[in-house]
Amino acid sequence: MFSWTELGAQHVGVVQSLIATSRLHQVDPYDYLVDVLQRVGQHPAADVAQLTPRLWAQHFGKAPLRSDISRHVA
Numbered sequence: 001m002f003s004w005t006e007l008g009a010q011h012v013g014v015v016q017s018l019i020a021t022s023r024l025h026q027v028d029p030y031d032y033l034v035d036v037l038q039r040v041g042q043h044p045a046a047d048v049a050q051l052t053p054r055l056w057a058q059h060f061g062k063a064p065l066r067s068d069i070s071r072h073v074a
Helices: 005-025 029-039 045-051 053-060
Strands: none
Touching: 005 029, 005 053, 029 053, 045 053
């Protein structure tokens, strides 16, 4: 709603869509985004659908990748 540019608004829309879809599939958006952002560079392009929230929950949801920052949070 308060993006400075049209491109910024498009990016906000993508992130909001991922968050809403994660919640729809009972996936914690933080866990999902942290995992996918670490996984996306090494994941095979042919299997990119596995990184959508619904399929991610089936394939990776039980043991998501964590960030170094989450280890320091109490």
